[in-house]
Amino acid sequence: MKFFNQLFQNDETWSIDRQWYFRIVEFILMLQLIYYSWSWGYYIQHLSTVVLPLGLANYIDVSVLFHHNYSLILAILATVTALLGFFRIKPWMYAFSLLFFHLIYISRFSQGEISHGANMLGVAIMSLAVATFSFKNEGQIQKFAWGMIIFLIGFSYTSAAFCKLIGTGFNWADGQHLWLWMHELATDRLSENGSFSFNFFQEFLFRHHWLATIVLLSGWIVEFLGITLWFNKLRPYIATLLIGLHVGIYLSMRINFVDNFGVMLVMIGYPWHHLIHQIREKYSGTFRNLRFSRFFSLFISDR
Amino acid sequence: MAQNDTKSFLGKSIRLWTAIMIVYALLVSIHKGEFWPFSIYPMFSQAGQTWVRALTRDVTDVPDSLLWTMTDREDALPGKPFPLKLVHTHRNDLANFIKRSGTWDKNRKQGLRSLFSDQLNSRKLLVVWVEGKAKDSTGEEEGAYNINYIPFAYLSSDTTLLNPYHHFHNHW
Numbered sequence: 405m406k407f408f409n410q411l412f413q414n415d416e417t418w419s420i421d422r423q424w425y426f427r428i429v430e431f432i433l434m435l436q437l438i439y440y441s442w443s444w445g446y447y448i449q450h451l452s453t454v455v456l457p458l459g460l461a462n463y464i465d466v467s468v469l470f471h472h473n474y475s476l477i478l479a480i481l482a483t484v485t486a487l488l489g490f491f492r493i494k495p496w497m498y499a500f501s502l503l504f505f506h507l508i509y510i511s512r513f514s515q516g517e518i519s520h521g522a523n524m525l526g527v528a529i530m531s532l533a534v535a536t537f538s539f540k541n542e543g544q545i546q547k548f549a550w551g552m553i554i555f556l557i558g559f560s561y562t563s564a565a566f567c568k569l570i571g572t573g574f575n576w577a578d579g580q581h582l583w584l585w586m587h588e589l590a591t592d593r594l595s596e597n598g599s600f601s602f603n604f605f606q607e608f609l610f611r612h613h614w615l616a617t618i619v620l621l622s623g624w625i626v627e628f629l630g631i632t633l634w635f636n637k638l639r640p641y642i643a644t645l646l647i648g649l650h651v652g653i654y655l656s657m658r659i660n661f662v663d664n665f666g667v668m669l670v671m672i673g674y675p676w677h678h679l680i681h682q683i684r685e686k687y688s689g690t691f692r693n694l695r696f697s698r699f700f701s702l703f704i705s706d707r
Numbered sequence: 708m709a710q711n712d713t714k715s716f717l718g719k720s721i722r723l724w725t726a727i728m729i730v731y732a733l734l735v736s737i738h739k740g741e742f743w744p745f746s747i748y749p750m751f752s753q754a755g756q757t758w759v760r761a762l763t764r765d766v767t768d769v770p771d772s773l774l775w776t777m778t779d780r781e782d783a784l785p786g787k788p789f790p791l792k793l794v795h796t797h798r799n800d801l802a803n804f805i806k807r808s809g810t811w812d813k814n815r816k817q818g819l820r821s822l823f824s825d826q827l828n829s830r831k832l833l834v835v836w837v838e839g840k841a842k843d844s845t846g847e848e849e850g851a852y853n854i855n856y857i858p859f860a861y862l863s864s865d866t867t868l869l870n871p872y873h874h875f876h877n878h879w
């Protein structure tokens with residue numbers, strides 16, 4: 405019970421600074437959703453057949469969405485429902501946003517690749533959908549959504565670590581495995597750009613098996629610690645380690661999770677509401693004098 | 708009253724959390740670990756396994772007799788590199804299309820052609836199956852793996868021809 409108390413900030417006063425913090429995070433999530441909806445929506449128009457059905461594509465034929473701009477219509481619907489949800493005009497519209505985005509995702513990733521780059525965004529939108537559907541008080545909406553997002557993100561890293569242990573065993577961290585993956589990802593870069601060369605760090609990893617092993621092992625340990633994100637006092641430290649993990653993945657394997665997972669970890673990993681409080685204190689007179697109060701009330705509730 | 712409100716909020720939150728986790732567990736267990744946005748996150752969980760990716764080469768000026776040569780060096784492949792960024796196809800989609808496809812019927816071949824947009828009107832392309840596998844050696848020797856480049860499909864404006872000399876294992 406104590407765990408859930410602190411996860412959902414039940415004993416905390418949900419201050420105006422925390423509301424601002426939450427709404428800024430929610431705004432960035434909404435922008436990400438809109439960006440992916442449209443970029444994937446255009447890409448889907450170039451597809452022709454379903455190679456590997458995912459999600460609801462196991463039950464419906466999503467190839468119908470590959471034509472006649474249906475994927476762009478879905479992008480419009482996802483955008484409109486996200487905006488309606490964000491501005492709390494129809495808060496429960498986040499549920500429809502999630503559905504439309506799911507359809508876009510399963511259409512885009514119907515060619516065999518199972519991408520996880522948008523999973524954190526997806527669980528965040530799902531948390532918002534459940535929160536706005538289940539609670540009427542804005543403070544409770546935000547507290548519940550926040551707790552669920554933190555829980556699911558922490559869970560995802562630890563789950564990944566256990567998958568590696570079950571999938572390979574304790575020798576997962578052997579540096580030779582990293583060499584093989586580095587060549588695999590290099591082939592991808594070659595395919596995309598026509599040319600590729602390993603960076604200095606990768607060349608160093610190829611020359612030193614012990615270093616490649618340490619890189620894998622340290623990343624694996626950090627993943628296991630992912631669930632410590634659930635605890636307020638530990639969150640900034642594990643968020644920093646996880647950001648470091650993704651930077652390491654980018655340097656060694658050139659896989660960019662920095663602009664999705666990295667952004668999410670920066671947003672949720674640190675107590676930005678303290679900074680927001682300082683800014684508000686410093687400029688409180690300015691905000692009162694400017695005619696922005698009505699505009700800001702779109703974002704912040706006084707309930 | 709305020710204490711009742713917080714107890715009520717906590718109780719409801721725990722019930723919702725429980726429901727979400729049950730749905731999560733059911734969906735991923737029924738769908739092999741993946742039902743977006745839910746996942747068990749199995750990426751890179753199977754280390755040391757053989758991987759298959761794809762490359763594309765522009766073989767417009769290459770004689771037919773040189774098309775199907777296997778090699779373990781990328782620079783020994785026929786023709787010159789054709790970067791996928793020239794067309795609207797993601798590299799992972801091409802790789803998964805060739806390695807996961809079952810029967811190569813007319814629709815599947817047309818699907819492969821469509822990944823190259825209108826480039827086939829003016830070029831001849833060779834899709835190459837790239838396979839990486841670990842050797843059985845241990846220790847710190849460099850190059851403890853083999854990378855093989857095997858021509859998979861030849862595409863031109865009026866022809867789609869799969870490699871007649873090699874049997875490719877389907878990677879489901």
